[in-house]
């Protein structure tokens with residue numbers, strides 16, 4: 001048996017030894033394989049669950065944006081295109097029914113799933129979540145652009161609505177002006193998506209999200225030696241988070257299927273009640289360590305009340321860990337957002353201020369982490385495990 005890795009060793013292993021981990025790529029697969037073998041060495045029961053995905057979020061976004069842009073101009077059947085764009089964009093944003101997910105998912109990816117049974121009878125399941133893949137840089141993620149990213153995405157939604165309303169807007173001078181503004185924005189977004197594909201580089205992702213994987217892997221190794229009393233723990237290392245939460249979607253879809261196909265097939269008849277999801281995404285950046293009360297880009301979902309209560313308890317019992325709650329979520333979705341969108345119970349931990357330092361940048365390296373934040377995040381994880389096992393998050 002190899003010696004257990006420290007959290008920072010896990011980060012180095014993923015961000016430096018494996019390096020950038022593009023969704024569906026060879027290095028993403030290698031990262032999954034490494035985590036699997038290391039956790040098996042630590043004594044975990046581990047499986048790898050394959051699924052199909054795509055490598056970049058540009059794929060669905062370019063389709064909805066291009067449909068809206070094309071549909072905003074006069075011509076037969078154009079309006080239908082814009083409505084199609086609007087319908088697809090709204091469905092994708094809702095994270096429940098995703099019409100573009102299956103047709104675009106052609107490439108192989110995988111989730112790594114480790115299970116640690118409790119010492120006693122399981123009354124709940126806690127899923128510790130993190131993603132193994134890393135993102136790609138682009139002008140869109142330039143530090144000066146980051147504070148505006150959320151606003152631009154909201155405006156993109158408004159522009160798609162304007163494109164669908166083009167026949168109406170064309171009737172008045174002001175409406176025509178608004179329509180041209182919407183077209184300019186949609187064209188600009190298509191340009192930014194293309195710029196990222198052509199000129200961007202896949203980033204090492206030390207903070208986002210080798211740090212989260214390090215936290216979950218560390219907790220998994222500790223739990224094998226000392227399992228919880230009444231909480232089964234599932235450690236989920238997803239693929240394809242950065243391209244559209246695809247690994248998380250695949251895991252939840254399978255869980256939902258298991259739940260609905262009757263007793264005897266899973267631990268719990270209703271995953272929405274008995275499963276809790278605690279997500280670690282970017283927990284090593286030099287920024288305040290936060291639990292996020294809300295997730296989502298245009299639509300927002302509230303984090304689970306019980307988990308928020310447990311996090312509040314940890315924050316007040318252990319003030320030196322610097323854990324704080326936030327209503328601001330850097331304008332993002334996380335692997336737990338599809339859980340919340342489907343009525344499940346989840347909470348995300350992330351180190352972030354107004355923005356996330358070195359976000360989707362080649363500077364997201366081990367040197368630019370704050371190791372103290374990472375160690376505090378792991379300790380918050382331990383405290384959350386104890387609180388949840390003690391029933392603090394129970395509904």
Ligand SMILES: [Zn+2]
Nearest residue numbers: 208209281282
């Ligand atoms: Zn991330």
